[in-house]
Amino acid sequence: MTQMALVIDLNVCVGCQACVTSCKEWNTSGESGSLADSNPYDADPSGTFFNRVQSFEAGSFPDTEMIHFPKSCLHCEDPPCVPVCPTGASYKRKEDGLVLVDFDRCIGCKYCAWACPYGARELDEGRKEMTKCTLCVDRIHDDNLAERDRQPACVLACPTSARLFGDIHDPQSVVSQAIRERGGYQLMPEWGTRPANHYLPRVPTTSAGCGGDACACQSAGAAADGSAQVPASPASQLEAQLGRGELHLALMAKRI
Amino acid sequence: MNPAFSVVFLTTLSGAAQGLLIALVGVESAAWLGLVAQPAAASVFYVTGAALAVVLGGLGLIASFFHLGHPERAWRAIAMWRTSWLSRECLCLPVFLACACLYGIAHGFAWPWSLALGWLGVLASVALFVCTAMIYACLRFLQEWATPLTLVNFVLLGCASGFTLATALSAWLAPVLTIGLAICACLLTLAGCASRSASLVRNARLRPKSTVQSATGIHNPKLVQVTRGFTAGAFNLREFFHGKSAGTLRGVKWAFLAAAFVAPVLLIVLGASLHSIDVSFALLATACLVQYAGLVAERWFFFAEAKHPQNLYYARVG
Numbered sequence: 009m010t011q012m013a014l015v016i017d018l019n020v021c022v023g024c025q026a027c028v029t030s031c032k033e034w035n036t037s038g039e040s041g042s043l044a045d046s047n048p049y050d051a052d053p054s055g056t057f058f059n060r061v062q063s064f065e066a067g068s069f070p071d072t073e074m075i076h077f078p079k080s081c082l083h084c085e086d087p088p089c090v091p092v093c094p095t096g097a098s099y100k101r102k103e104d105g106l107v108l109v110d111f112d113r114c115i116g117c118k119y120c121a122w123a124c125p126y127g128a129r130e131l132d133e134g135r136k137e138m139t140k141c142t143l144c145v146d147r148i149h150d151d152n153l154a155e156r157d158r159q160p161a162c163v164l165a166c167p168t169s170a171r172l173f174g175d176i177h178d179p180q181s182v183v184s185q186a187i188r189e190r191g192g193y194q195l196m197p198e199w200g201t202r203p204a205n206h207y208l209p210r211v212p213t214t215s216a217g218c219g220g221d222a223c224a225c226q227s228a229g230a231a232a233d234g235s236a237q238v239p240a241s242p243a244s245q246l247e248a249q250l251g252r253g254e255l256h257l258a259l260m261a262k263r264i
Numbered sequence: 265m266n267p268a269f270s271v272v273f274l275t276t277l278s279g280a281a282q283g284l285l286i287a288l289v290g291v292e293s294a295a296w297l298g299l300v301a302q303p304a305a306a307s308v309f310y311v312t313g314a315a316l317a318v319v320l321g322g323l324g325l326i327a328s329f330f331h332l333g334h335p336e337r338a339w340r341a342i343a344m345w346r347t348s349w350l351s352r353e354c355l356c357l358p359v360f361l362a363c364a365c366l367y368g369i370a371h372g373f374a375w376p377w378s379l380a381l382g383w384l385g386v387l388a389s390v391a392l393f394v395c396t397a398m399i400y401a402c403l404r405f406l407q408e409w410a411t412p413l414t415l416v417n418f419v420l421l422g423c424a425s426g427f428t429l430a431t432a433l434s435a436w437l438a439p440v441l442t443i444g445l446a447i448c449a450c451l452l453t454l455a456g457c458a459s460r461s462a463s464l465v466r467n468a469r470l471r472p473k474s475t476v477q478s479a480t481g482i483h484n485p486k487l488v489q490v491t492r493g494f495t496a497g498a499f500n501l502r503e504f505f506h507g508k509s510a511g512t513l514r515g516v517k518w519a520f521l522a523a524a525f526v527a528p529v530l531l532i533v534l535g536a537s538l539h540s541i542d543v544s545f546a547l548l549a550t551a552c553l554v555q556y557a558g559l560v561a562e563r564w565f566f567f568a569e570a571k572h573p574q575n576l577y578y579a580r581v582g
Contacts, residue, residue: 025493052496053497054496054497055496056499057498060493060494060577062493063489063490063491063493063582064476064480064482064487064488064490065489065490066482066486067486088405091348092348092402092403094340094344094350094354095344096340096344113340115338115340115341116334117331117333117341118503119348119350121499122265122572123403125572125573125574126573127500127504127578130499130500131333131499131503135333136333137333193481194481195478195479196474196478196573198473198478199405199473207480
């Protein structure tokens with residue numbers, strides 16, 4: 009069985025909200041109807057979004073980390089929102105594992121939203137129907153698109169490639185490899201919903217210096233260690249760098 | 265959760281209707297067994313009671329439509345009875361209303377099988393209690409609701425309000441039954457008070473299983489949301505936050521404990537012990553109204569008290 013899913017790399021997400029706006033743009037223009045935007049340029053605006061990027065701060069100053077955290081429907085393998093639907097409008101598709109809503113059968117009772125611990129579903133104010141992330145079901149199977157475009161809009165929009173898309177049941181897929189190699193995890197494992205979407209944790213970084221060789225603080229740190237590295241004159245440094253085909257002007261800047 | 269008044273009225277009105285039908289069939293069964301004397305104008309009592317049950321249940325059904333985004337598609341809700349408690353409720357409610365209706369008609373035309381119809385109605389009523397309660401109790405991550413006490417409360421509170429109604433009705437139409445019904449109403453109200461208090465104590469001690477750490481998978485003991493990602497309004501904010509202060513919630517809690525349990529018991533005892541039928545009926549009718557208002561507050565609190573784990577993702581505007 010196929011289970012399409014997103015794998016979101018928290019190590020590279022910069023919180024730019026490009027996935028949020030591209031998601032809204034694609035899904036409000038799609039064949040399933042528009043997504044509400046009430047009072048968009050007025051006081052108290054409100055609207056339907058399938059994807060949100062939130063920010064969390066971990067740790068205490070000065071050892072803090074800002075984590076940008078995109079959240080959309082996780083397309084659970086055991087979705088609690090599906091069996092509670094009284095009309096059968098919510099369903100999980102066998103062929104690709106997507107959790108979808110048949111809008112024409114939805115009565116707008118909101119019970120599925122109550123039954124989702126992640127808050128992934130939003131009742132559209134205008135259409136009065138439950139809406140949610142479809143993983144761009146109208147893109148990913150569209151043969152008229154070039155193959156590289158058959159991906160959710162959010163994945164294509166991400167400037168840092170923080171979002172990977174693929175079949176988590178195929179052990180050779182990029183998403184399965186990323187989950188294996190990077191320790192991908194699921195949200196709220198305590199409820200046994202088995203979300204298909206996974207998150208890749210932050211990679212720990214050391215706080216001593218900036219670690220890059222493009223910065224003078226590394227050589228300053230090395231000098232403090234007492235290692236016998238005598239700083240070369242700027243001119244010969246420049247020569248050496250040009251010989252290697254690279255140029256680090258910051259490294260040559262003199263500390264005052 | 266943000267309490268939806270449509271659902272508050274649906275569950276309280278239909279609960280009272282179910283309790284009332286159970287009380288009527290209980291009285292008729294007791295009379296059939298010879299435990300109580302059959303009242304003089306028995307059929308008027310049963311017909312009025314059944315009519316009141318149909319009206320209350322019907323009002324509940326109408327209230328439920330206000331909960332829907334597309335009420336014109338409501339008929340579709342019976343489709344998934346194999347998996348959805350909401351779908352089962354949508355099947356049980358009309359069956360219950362039909363039984364209550366037939367029960368009244370049977371008494372109106374003096375049909376011989378009214379008691380059998382009544383017991384069918386009791387079965388439908390119990391099934392409806394189970395479906396209504398399980399809609400909430402089956403959501404395992406709404407820990408305040410996911411307990412057998414939810415079912416016990418729905419049954420006891422519905423029966424208590426139904427029996428109080430039956431007591432008031434009997435004071436007007438069949439005074440010979442008033443004392444017996446008043447005892448039942450008081451016992452059910454006290455039992456409801458005990459089970460509801462038990463669930464209040466349980467919920468006050470609950471530790472949420474989901475934390476901001478499990479919701480994000482970031483295992484730092486000091487983890488706070490800096491922004492939920494938007495400043496505007498959203499469905500997730502309207503549906504899952506009631507926006508009332510802890511003080512308001514506390515006030516509602518004590519108000520419903522007084523209005524749904526303490527005041528009705530006092531009024532029923534006072535009303536049933538008086539000989540003047542007019543004063544007695546007035547006191548018992550007041551007991552019904554006060555108890556109903558208390559149960560509306562109780563059901564509001566039931567929703568407001570439940571903390572949805574999705575709120576962890578919407579903690580701060582930014």
